[in-house]
Amino acid sequence: MDRGLVGSGSRGRLRVDVQRHGASAVVKPAGELDYHTAELLRQPLEQCVADGLARLVVDCSELEFCDSTGLNVLLGARLKAEAAGGGVHLAAMLPVVARVFEITGAEAVFTVHDSLDAALIE
Known part of the structure; x- marks a missing residue:
């Protein structure tokens, strides 16, 4: 298992997609979110807020x-x-991730x- 620094082989363990949906930013992390990949999610979340999109919908599917x-x-x-x-707003959490929050x-x-649809209609 690769335990390199962010920017090395770890990058492949988490992908983050960001889309604008009206007044919301939909941020979709895919893969493993842990110590080695956390910065890959932190940066786009903070950038969305800096860009004026303070309603963040995290698609956890x-x-x-x-x-x-x-x-x-x-x-x-x-x-x-x-x-x-x-x-x-957190949407579509898989059971293994929901358990951590529980x-x-x-x-x-x-x-x-x-x-995600439910998160976007509110």
Whole structure:
């Protein structure tokens, strides 16, 4: 397993796509979100808020793993988005990822949706 630095072989373990959907940014991480890949998600989340898109919808449908570092990235994004008048909405979490949020109690501080469509209509 590659445990290199961000920018090395680790980059292939997490892909992040960002699309604008009205007043929201839809951020879609795919792969493993952990200590080695967290910066790959932190940067686009912070850039969205800096660009005035404070309503962040994180499409978790292809997020296969999330550890405490990944959770902290999302919590940090939530604070920045809320400070800018928005928030972070999590959509379509796979059970393995949802379990991390359940165990830590983090699901209570995010708006969680069953699907991306549900997150976008609110």
